[in-house]
Amino acid sequence: MRIVVVGDVLLDTDLSGGAGRLSPDAPVPVVDVDAVRRRAGGAGLVARMLQADGHEAVLVTVLGDDAAAGLLRAELEGITVIAGPSGAPTPVKTRVRASGQPVVRFDEGCATPPVPGCTADMLAALEDADAVIAADYGRGLLADEELRVRLEALTASTPVVWDPHPAGARPVPGVAAVTPNLGEALRFAGLAGTGTTGAASAAEVLLADWGSRAVIVTMGEHGALVAASGLLPQVVPAPRVTATDPCGAGDRFASALAVGLAAGMTTDSAAQQATEAAAQFLAAGGVGAMGGRREDAPRQLPVDGLDALTVAQRTRDAGGTVVATGGCFDLLHAGHARTLAAARRLGDCLIVCLNSDESVRGLKGEHRPIIKQEDRAELLSALECVDAVLVFGEPTPENAISRLQPDIWVKGGDYAAEDLPEAALVSSWGGRTVTVPYIPARSTTKLAAALARVG
Structure with missing residues (x-):
């Protein structure tokens, strides 16, 4: 797809390193910087996400002529950039991370600039797009009147997704969706509130005020609320993820939403896709993981966006104990729930290694599993005691255990060490294999037979 991103760009810089001592000048950590990473931010980040997904990303923006602009152009390599002059310094946001945790951010060149002009080439680049994303970062480009007229005209034939900014311009009427977060929506609407109720009230006001076809209020871990004229608001739940830095989640949501709308999806279906994409983005490390080499991992199901290897590593980094268990979990019953809850109490996270459908058939015959692996994984993920699911x-x-290297591997029932070949494997890195009580009265086989009897 050809997706055009129009909006403000900036340069994001990450300085990261260890912090094992305090400064003698003040009670602040000393960060020994061992890595410097730069990336395009704002509309540039949205374009990079689309390119990474295999789409033709065209970035329509304005750029300065300072040294930071040169660094920003280098980070946009491989993306078609149609840029006019900004007439202002390039905004640079520098984050300092100590042992992976954000410590402080410095902003340079971020004062409000004058509204930049829009060249004929910039306007022409909007044509023949499958979708347009207006990524407003409050730098003035989307306030240009000629650009706004062109965008409003496009709304009749092209999905336009408008990601607003508190210091930015009003969305033009007729856009397919405007995507404020909850705080922004309440501020735009002039309301106070929280949660779903606050989001619904704000969306109702903004639909009437902005004249858009839909307002989608993103609510972080609580998902998104989709509001459209004449319809009850729909809440799209968010997959449960572990993330320390939410930076970039809104950009990922907007990019995935635009792709879904360009493919002909309904607004609520596209919002569901976008919510899952944002969760997967955060679970994989967010902006900090963009551009880095990623090691191949055992198959992960996109049930809730959780990456089991990421959960395990973050638990270790925090000094916690990683617990894992495994099985088919074909028909989830009370015995399973008790075993999993008991396993979770042994450490700081519980990862379930789940047999795939093919694996279950090989073990139990052609009539099994009864429930497909996507649904089995979703049911397990819904349990409070389960932090991630890994399908093998x-x-x-x-093989899955070798990649996870859990501190504790748990089995339900009474086993001798020689009955469990994985016990020797787990002990090879200093881990332990333990058992928890098994409840013989509950079993998938008995439950399946009972279901067969009742038809």
Whole structure:
């Protein structure tokens, strides 16, 4: 797809390193910087996300002529950039991270600039787009009247997604969706409130005020609320993820939403896709993981966006204990729930290694599993005691265990060490294999037979 992103760009810089001592001048940590990473921010980040997804990303923006602009152009390499002069310094946001945790951010060149002009080439680049994303970062480009007239004309034939900014311009009428977060929506609407109720009230006001086809209020871990004229608001729940830095989630939401609308999806279906994409983005490390080499991992199901390897690593980094268990979990019953809850109490996270459908068939015959692996994984993920699910296709979980390297591997029932070949594997890195009580009165086989009897 050809997706045009129009809006303000900035340069994001991450300085990261260890922090094992305090400064003698003040009670602040000393960060020994060992890595400097730069990336395009704002509309540039949205374009980079689209390019990474395999789409033709065209970035329509304005750029300065300072040294920071040169660095920003380098980070936009590979993206079609149609840029006019900004007439202002390039905004630079520098984050300092100590042992992976944000410590402070410095902003340079971020004073409000004059509204930049829009060249003929910039306007022409908007044509023949499958979708347009207006990524407003309060730098004035989307306040240009000629650009606004062109965008409003496009809304009749092209999905336009408008990601607003508190210091930015009003969305033009007729856009397919405006995507404020909850705080922004309440501020734009002049309301006070919280949660779903606040989002619904703000969306109702903004639909009437902005004249857009839909307002989608993103609510972080609580998902998104989709409001359209004449319809009851719909809440799209967010997958449960572990994330320390939400930076970039709104950009990921807007990019995935635009792709869905360009593909002909309904607004609520596209919002569901966008919510899942934002969760997966955060679970994979967010902006901090963009551009880095990623090691191949065992198959992960996009049930809730959780990456089991990421959960395990973050737990270790925090000094916690990683617990894992495995099985088919074909028909989830009370015995499973008790075993999983008992396993979770042994550490700081619980990862379930789940046999794939193919693996279950090899172990239990062609009539199993009864429930497909996507649904089994979703049911497990819904349990409060389960932090992540990892699906493996082999008959036994040794390969998955090797990648996770849990501190504790849990089995339900009474086993001798020689009965569990994975016990030796787990002990090879200093881990322990333990058992928790098994409830013989509950079993998938008995439950399946009972269901068969009642038809």
